[in-house]
Amino acid sequence: DTEVTQTPKHLVMGMTNKKSLKCEQHMGHRAMYWYKQKAKKPPELMFVYSYEKLSINESVPSRFSPECPNSSLLNLHLHALQPEDSALYLCASSQETGATDTQYFGPGTRLTVL
Amino acid sequence: DQQVKQNSPSLSVQEGRISILNCDYTNSMFDYFLWYKKYPAEGPTFLISISSIKDKNEDGRFTVFLNKSAKHLSLHIVPSQPGDSAVYFCAATAYNTDKLIFGTGTRLQVFP
Numbered sequence: 001d002t003e004v005t006q007t008p009k010h011l012v013m014g015m016t017n018k019k020s021l022k023c024e025q026h027m028g029h030r031a032m033y034w035y036k037q038k039a040k041k042p043p044e045l046m047f048v049y050s051y052e053k054l055s056i057n058e059s060v061p062s063r064f065s066p067e068c069p070n071s072s073l074l075n076l077h078l079h080a081l082q083p084e085d086s087a088l089y090l091c092a093s094s095q096e097t098g099a100t101d102t103q104y105f106g107p108g109t110r111l112t113v114l
Numbered sequence: 115d116q117q118v119k120q121n122s123p124s125l126s127v128q129e130g131r132i133s134i135l136n137c138d139y140t141n142s143m144f145d146y147f148l149w150y151k152k153y154p155a156e157g158p159t160f161l162i163s164i165s166s167i168k169d170k171n172e173d174g175r176f177t178v179f180l181n182k183s184a185k186h187l188s189l190h191i192v193p194s195q196p197g198d199s200a201v202y203f204c205a206a207t208a209y210n211t212d213k214l215i216f217g218t219g220t221r222l223q224v225f226p
Binding site: 056058104 | 207208211
């Protein structure tokens with residue numbers, strides 16, 4: 001099973017809302033990632049978790065708050081977002097950290113901020 | 115500053131012919147390169163990779179070539195099939211980092 005699942009598939013939220021994106025994998029991977037992808041742009045790394053600890057934060061605004069409750073689950077909590085935060089949010093996992101380890105991506109959550 | 119560039123946003127190839135997708139990079143610290151394929155409404159899927167100690171890696175219909183002096187890599191698909199129609203992302207990294215840098219992608223369309 002090489003599946004990474006993400007929920008919800010689509011999310012529309014207002015600038016004052018609080019919402020969360022969820023990512024799950026059952027491959028026993030110890031590294032998990034959040035990426036943001038704007039239209040016609042490449043995926044850009046936001047956060048990396050290694051063994052449930054945050055190892056990389058790519059200077060992401062604090063309105064995005066990641067959480068890794070256990071080795072299979074990764075959340076991204078959203079609060080007071082801006083319309084420019086509308087994008088596809090991709091989750092990925094890999095066996096270990098180290099970008100040479102193959103990353104398996106979920107289908108993404110398409111977020112629209114009104 | 116885009117460290118990994120795919121200068122062709124789209125490519126159209128006839129079924130059975132060769133598809134060649136190109137990628138250039140600027141950071142000489144990159145020593146590992148990957149290609150991902152992305153269908154609509156799906157996440158990117160790993161296709162093939164190459165280490166900087168090699169200049170070629172082959173996996174079935176897919177071959178990646180690396181020219182370190184030119185900081186250029188290419189993905190060859192032979193023969194191309196309609197199911198190969200997707201967006202292809204080149205990505206680069208260094209062994210001592212956790213960060214993957216993606217190119218802007220090339221949309222490949224394989225027509226009958």
